[in-house]
Amino acid sequence: MPIYKAPVNDTLFILNDVLSLERYNNLPGFADATGDMVEAIAGEAAKLAEEVLFPVNLSGDQEGCKRADDATVTTPKGFRQAYDLYRQGGWIGLAVPEEFGGQGLPYVLHTAVGEYMSSANMALTMYPGLTQGAIAAILVHGSDEQKAAYLPKMVEGTWTGTMNLTEPHCGTDLGLLRTKAVPQPDGSYRISGQKIFISAGEHDMSENIVHLVLARIEGAPEGTKGISLFIVPKFILKDDGTPGERNGVTCGAIEHKMGIHGNATCVMNYDEATGFLIGTENKGLNAMFVMMNEARLGVGLQGLSIAEIAYQNAAQYARERLQGRSLSGAKNPDGKADPLIVHPDIRRTLMTIKAWTEGGRAFTLWTALKSDIAHRSADEKERQAADDILGLMTPILKGVLTDKGFDHAVMAQQVFGGHGYIEEHGMSQYVRDARIAMIYEGANGIQALDLVGRKLGMNGGRAVMALFKEIGDFCEENRSDEKLAPFTKGLKKGLNDLQASTMWFMQNAMARPDNAGAGSTDYMHLFGLVVIGYMWAKIAKAAEAGLAGGAGEREDFLKNKLVTAKFFMERLMPETALRKTRIEAGADTVMELAAEAF
Ligand SMILES: Cc1cc2nc3c(=O)[nH]c(=O)nc-3n(C[C@H](O)[C@H](O)[C@H](O)COP(=O)(O)OP(=O)(O)OC[C@H]3O[C@@H](n4cnc5c(N)ncnc54)[C@H](O)[C@@H]3O)c2cc1C
Secondary structure, three states, X not given: OOOOOOOHHHHHHHHXXXXXXXXXXXXXXXXXXXXXXXXXXXXXXXXXXXXXXXXXXXXXXXXXXXXXXXXXXXXXXXHHHHHHHHHHOOOOOOOOOHHHOOOOOOHXXXXXXXXXXHHXXXXXXXXXXXXXXXXXXXXXXXXXXHHHHHHHHHXXXXXXXXXXXXXXXXXXXXXXXXXXXXXXXXXXXXXXXXXXXXXXXXXXXXXXXXXXXXXXXXXXXOHHHHEEEEEEEOEEEOOOOOEEEEOOEEEEEEOOOOOOOXXXXXXXXXXXXXXXXEOOOOEHHHHHHHHHHHHHHHHXXXXXXXXXXXXXXXXXXXXXXXXXXXXXXXXXXOOOOOEHHXXXXXXXXXXXXXXXXXXXXXXXXXXXXXXHHHHHOOOHHHHHHHHHHHHHHHHHHHHHHHXXXXXXXXXXXXXXXXXXXXXXXXHHHHHHHHHHHXXXXXXXXXXXXXXXXXXXXXXXXXXXXXXXXXXXXXXXXOOOOOOOHHHHHHHHHHXXXXXXXXXXXXXXXXXXXXXXXXXXXXXXXXXXXXXXXXXXXXXXXXXXXXXXXXXXXHHHHHHHHHHHHHHHHHHHOOHHHHHHHHHHOOOOOOOOOOHHHO
C-alpha cells in the first residue's frame, strides 16, 4: 500500500532559512505568521493530509464519481466526510481577508500546505481548489453585494465554486465561445449553452455550487472582445441569502477519464439559467484571468505534489526491495541480494526527482511570496516589481512543474519495475493523475507561448531584465565564497544560456514568429532550469550558513541539501546548453514538411 508523509521540515526550512519569512512581517497578515504559528499550521495540515485525505485517495481512484439518472453526482465513499473536515479546519479561507470569513494569513502559507493536500489526494483537493479560484475572482471583480452574498459561504466551504470556460468546439481559443447571455429587465441574464470538462461541476459535498461562466451577451462583438463573466448559482439565492429555487443548470454527463477519478468532470448544460454579470460587460476574460492565474499556480503545485508522493513511495521501495548486488561489493551480505537503493541508476532516478522536487518547492514558495508582496505591500514600487516576477513565473511554474510532475511520476513508477504497473501499489494512479496537470489551465504548449509571446516583452522586458539582474547579482556577490563556487558557477553558466537564447529570440523571432513558436517549449524549460538552479544556489547558501552557525540536530539535513544542490548543478543544469542549441536551430526544419507528410 502507498505511503505519504508531508515534508514539513523541508517546508519550514524553505520558509525560514531560504526565504526568511520573518523579514516580511510588515505585510498585512504576516505578523500573525510567527515561526511557532507557521510550524503549528504546517503540522495540522500534515495531519489532515496524512490521516484524512490520503486514506481515501486510492479507494477514490478505484471507485470514481457516479452520475444518477436524475443528474445528481455522487463522489467516492469517504470524500464527503474528508471534505467536511477540510472545510471545518478553515483551510479554504487561510489566505482570504478576515472580513469575508478567512484568516488573512499569507498566501505563501496557503501554498505550502496546499502541497500536502494535493499530494495526499489531488482529486479531492480540487473541489476546494476551484472554490479558492472562484473566491479570488469574486474578490477582485465582484460587486460589494456579490462579495457579501457568496464569499462567506464559499470561504466556509458549504458552497463550492467552478470555472466554466471550455465548450466542445472551443478550448484554447476562447474567442470561439458560443454560450449566450440574454439581458433581463431585472438586470440578470439568461444563460444558455453547453460547457464541457467542468471540474467539480456537480457533486454531493456542498449545499450550493457557484459556477463562474464565460458567455457572450447578445449582440456583443465576436472573438475574445465580446466575452463576459457570470455567476450562475446551482440554487438561486432567496432574499434572505439562502439557496432557493433550482437554477437551469444541470450535469448532462460525467467524463470517463484517465485519472483524477474522484473529481467529477462534468458536461454542464445551461438552459436559460439565471446568471449575474461579474465586473464589466465584455471584460469577462480579464476577470476570469484572476481565477486562471491563481489556478495556474495551483496546477503547478499539483505537478510538484504528485512528484513528491511518487518519490516517497519509490524511495521506500528502493530501500526494501532486494534485487541484484551492488557493483562495488555486497552491501547486504547476509541477504540473498542487496536493496535496489545500492544501484547507481536507481539513485540517479531518485536524485533527479528529489532535486527537482525540493528545488521546485522553493520555486513555488518564492513565487507565492511574490504574490503576497504584489497584493499586500504598501510600497507601490515593491508591489510592481513583485507583480512583474509573478506574471513572468506563472507560465514557467505551471508548465515546467507539471511536465516534470508527470515525468517524475513515470520515473518513480519505473523504480517499482512491473509492480509499478499494478494498481495496488498506487504508482499507476500517480502517473494517471499527474497527466491532466499538463493539459488543463492552458496546455503546456500554450504556457510556453504565453511566456515567449507575451510575458517576455511586457513593459519593454522589465520583468525579465530585473530577474536576470537579480540572479547575476547573486552570482557576483557570492563569487569569492569558495564553498558556494560550485553552485554559482553552474548557475552563471545556465544564466548565460538563458540570456543568449532571449537575445536570439529578439533578433530572430520578430521578423519570423515561427522561430519563437518552435523554440518556446525549450525556452520555458531552460528558464525553469535557471530559476530552480537559482533556488538551489539560495538553498546551498542557507545550508552553509546553518552549518557554520552550529547546526546541531539539523546537521545531516543541511549536508543532504548541499549534496542535492551539487547533483542539480552537475546533472540537471547542463541541460540549459541543449535547450539553447535547440532554440537556435529555429523553425526552418520544423515547418518544412507539408501537412500531408505527417
Ligand atoms: C479532466 C479535465 C478537467 C478540466 N477542467 C476544466 C474546468 O474546470 N473548466 C474548464 O473550463 N475547462 C476544463 N478543462 C478543459 C481544459 O482546460 C482544456 O481541455 C484545455 O484548455 C485545452 O483545450 P482543448 O482540450 O480544447 O484543446 P485544444 O485547444 O484543441 O488544443 C489541442 C492542442 O493544441 C495546442 N494548441 C492549441 N492552440 C494552439 C496554438 N495557437 N498554438 C500552439 N499550440 C496550440 C494545445 O496546446 C493542445 O496541446 C478540463 C479538461 C480536462 C480533461
